[in-house]
Amino acid sequence: xxxxxxxxxxxxxxxxxxxxxxxxxxxxxxxxxxxxxxxxxxxxxxxxxxxxxxxxxxxxxxxxxxxxxxxxxxxxxxxxxxxxxxxxxxxxxxxxxxxxx
Amino acid sequence: xxxxxxxxxxxxxxxxxxxxxxxxxxxxxxxxxxxxxxxxxxxxxxxxxxxxxxxxxxxxxxxxxxxxxxxxxxxxxxxxxxxxxxxxxxxxxxxxxxxxxxxxxxxxxxxxxxxxxxxxxxxxxxxxxxxxxxxxxxxxxxxxxxxxxxxxxxxxxxxxxxxxxxxxxxxxxxxxxxxxxxxxxxxxxxxxxxxxxxxxxxxxxxxxxxxxxxxxxxxxxxxxxxxxxxxxxxxxxxxxxxxxxxxxxxxxxxxxxxxxxxxxxxxxxxxxxxxxxxxxxxxxxxxxxxxxxxxxxxxxxxxxxxxxxxxxxxxxxxxxxxxxxxxxxxxxxxxxxxxxxxxxxxxxxxxxxxxxxxxxxxxxxxxxxxxxxxxxxxxxxxxxxxxxxxxxxxxxxxxxxxxxxxxxxxxxxxxxxxxxxxxxxxxxxxxxxxxxxxxxxxxxxxxxxxxxxxxxxxxx
Numbered sequence: 001x002x003x004x005x006x007x008x009x010x011x012x013x014x015x016x017x018x019x020x021x022x023x024x025x026x027x028x029x030x031x032x033x034x035x036x037x038x039x040x041x042x043x044x045x046x047x048x049x050x051x052x053x054x055x056x057x058x059x060x061x062x063x064x065x066x067x068x069x070x071x072x073x074x075x076x077x078x079x080x081x082x083x084x085x086x087x088x089x090x091x092x093x094x095x096x097x098x099x100x101x
Numbered sequence: 102x103x104x105x106x107x108x109x110x111x112x113x114x115x116x117x118x119x120x121x122x123x124x125x126x127x128x129x130x131x132x133x134x135x136x137x138x139x140x141x142x143x144x145x146x147x148x149x150x151x152x153x154x155x156x157x158x159x160x161x162x163x164x165x166x167x168x169x170x171x172x173x174x175x176x177x178x179x180x181x182x183x184x185x186x187x188x189x190x191x192x193x194x195x196x197x198x199x200x201x202x203x204x205x206x207x208x209x210x211x212x213x214x215x216x217x218x219x220x221x222x223x224x225x226x227x228x229x230x231x232x233x234x235x236x237x238x239x240x241x242x243x244x245x246x247x248x249x250x251x252x253x254x255x256x257x258x259x260x261x262x263x264x265x266x267x268x269x270x271x272x273x274x275x276x277x278x279x280x281x282x283x284x285x286x287x288x289x290x291x292x293x294x295x296x297x298x299x300x301x302x303x304x305x306x307x308x309x310x311x312x313x314x315x316x317x318x319x320x321x322x323x324x325x326x327x328x329x330x331x332x333x334x335x336x337x338x339x340x341x342x343x344x345x346x347x348x349x350x351x352x353x354x355x356x357x358x359x360x361x362x363x364x365x366x367x368x369x370x371x372x373x374x375x376x377x378x379x380x381x382x383x384x385x386x387x388x389x390x391x392x393x394x395x396x397x398x399x400x401x402x403x404x405x406x407x408x409x410x411x412x413x414x415x416x417x418x419x420x421x422x423x424x425x426x427x428x429x430x431x432x433x434x435x436x437x438x439x440x441x442x443x444x445x446x447x448x449x450x451x452x453x454x455x456x457x458x459x460x461x462x463x464x465x466x467x468x469x470x471x472x473x474x475x476x477x478x479x480x481x482x483x484x485x486x487x488x489x490x491x492x493x494x495x496x497x498x499x500x501x502x503x504x505x506x507x508x509x510x511x512x513x514x515x516x517x518x519x520x521x522x523x524x525x526x527x528x529x530x531x532x533x534x535x536x537x538x539x540x541x542x543x544x545x546x547x548x549x550x551x552x553x554x555x556x557x558x559x560x561x
Contacts, residue, residue: 014323019484019487020480020483021483022121022166022479023166023168023477023480024169034475041163041165041166042162042313043480044311044313045477046480047349047350048347048349048350051347060312084487
């Protein structure tokens with residue numbers, strides 16, 4: 001059972017999700033965010049916050065995004081935690097428009 | 102005296118209430134660049150607020166938020182003073198003398214009334230008290246709920262209504278390995294309920310459930326979720342709402358309702374849980390006990406996302422044996438602190454307490470439900486508490502930094518003069534360990550103490 005960040009976050013990294021996470025389970029690198037499945041409590045607070053709908057919970061994960069489950073687990077294990085909302089990556093608004101949001 | 106916010110002159114903050122918003126406020130204060138010591142005052146012997154006593158027993162994973170709160174509690178600048186009621190054992194005025202500032206994070210302990218005739222008949226309850234009762238909250242231990250009835254009605258379509266109706270729909274097997282209070286499990290085991298009606302005043306596109314919780318109704322071992330196809334008809338404004346990009350939650354909810362409406366009835370299941378829309382409670386009828394509920398049919402009126410329910414004066418009547426109103430928790434006023442009557446919150450601007458006319462009150466702050474009303478979920482409180490703490494940190498110059506404050510020692514001195522027994526976080530840990538031990542032989546994560554005197558004797 002888990003909640004995962006998927007490809008729409010890449011090159012956006014809005015971090016609106018981070019400010020509503022009750023357990024600080026988001027990790028980050030230069031491209032995007034990842035959720036630590038060991039810490040996430042599946043509260044779904046983050047899902048509606050993402051401007052590009054990058055976050056999925058269990059029952060909703062489409063087949064073509066299932067590989068992100070492992071990526072989130074691996075990356076979260078090696079990357080630092082982010083606890084506060086920060087500025088999105090440069091070009092995030094353009095990317096958001098490209099994605100149709 | 103050295104500058105306020107240094108090791109020699111730390112900022113002393115009292116936080117009233119140890120639920121999520123209290124812990125997030127403590128975390129933000131302790132992590133700041135300024136030296137701050139936090140004293141969280143909690144009226145129960147147990148901390149954690151609604152994560153302990155509101156989140157449903159079959160949602161154990163959500164309760165793991167407590168792991169973060171334990172980490173926050175382990176900070177040297179964090180101190181818990183439990184079993185102490187602000188407004189009774191110690192006053193707000195006294196806290197303003199012992200500390201530089203006070204943050205109210207005391208939540209919303211009462212509930213909104215329907216305001217209809219018959220609301221106080223026997224058998225008419227609040228979700229607040231039912232949830233507290235099955236979660237072992239000491240205030241609700243002695244309540245009685247008559248589940249020998251056929252029909253239960255829940256008024257409301259938010260997460261609390263989902264919890265109440267789901268717990269009523271579940272079997273003992275589905276609940277016996279959770280941390281549900283034993284007294285509640287015993288009563289639920291004898292339940293004769295056949296029908297549970299979850300009634301909302303607006304339509305299926307406006308219901309406030311989360312998809313995760315609604316899905317659970319499709320996986321119950323002894324209950325069919327039922328929605329009539331005719332109840333899924335949408336007006337144009339609701340269709341626009343569901344088509345709006347970004348409104349993913351309501352779209353998912355409507356999709357789940359549609360799925361439920363197409364399901365075959367499983368005749369092996371003894372209960373039915375009906376989701377009904379566009380109905381507003383008008384009157385509860387009965388002698389001493391509730392017997393019937395009069396509901397008025399509604400229509401929606403207004404622009405998309407601003408639609409409200411309007412009564413049509415056409416009514417229906419249903420038999421009801423037990424009723425729960427679940428239309429929102431509501432804050433309780435604290436003596437001496439300006440209160441917004443219609444919202445049930447402390448008057449505030451971004452967490453700074455204000456008088457009714459908007460003038461800022463020095464030293465007093467609010468976060469969580471007592472600040473913004475009973476909305477959102479656990480994580481919503483984090484951003485809320487951070488906003489309040491940011492305001493407080495900006496106000497340091499106004500917090501009487503030249504006066505030496507007594508902090509926790511000042512509180513203990515006041516309590517000792519009244520012979521009030523306060524308990525520490527370490528004391529709570531002893532209770533916590535014992536609850537887990539008591540749950541083990543039953544295969545439960547814990548068996549909660551439901552009586553304050555028993556909790557206190559355990560540690561003494």
